[in-house]
Amino acid sequence: MTDVVDSDELLRRIQRARACAQEEEKTWRTRRDSLRRDDPDGAHEAAVRSVAYGAVLRVLDEIVTPGRHADEG
Numbered sequence: 001m002t003d004v005v006d007s008d009e010l011l012r013r014i015q016r017a018r019a020c021a022q023e024e025e026k027t028w029r030t031r032r033d034s035l036r037r038d039d040p041d042g043a044h045e046a047a048v049r050s051v052a053y054g055a056v057l058r059v060l061d062e063i064v065t066p067g068r069h070a071d072e073g
Contacts, residue, residue, distance in 0.1 A: 011064070018060040025053035 005013070032046035061068045 014060055014063055021053050021056045025050055025057055
C-alpha cells in the first residue's frame with residue numbers, strides 16, 4: 001500500500017486522528033471517574049489509557065500546530 005497523498009489530505013487525516021484521540025481520552029477519563037470508587041484496578045487501567053491518548057493528542061497537536069504545548073513543559 002503505497003498511496004501518495006497530498007499535504008491537504010495528510011492534514012485531514014491527522015486532524016481526524018486528533019479528533020479520535022481527543023474523544024478516546026475523554027471516554028477513558030469519564031470511565032476512570034466512574035470506576036474510581038468501586039473498581040480501583042479498573043480506574044487505574046482507565047487512567048493509564050487516558051494518559052496514553054493524551055500523549056498521542058499532544059504529539060498530533062505538535063504536528064499540526066508547532067509550539068502549542070511549549071508552555072506546558
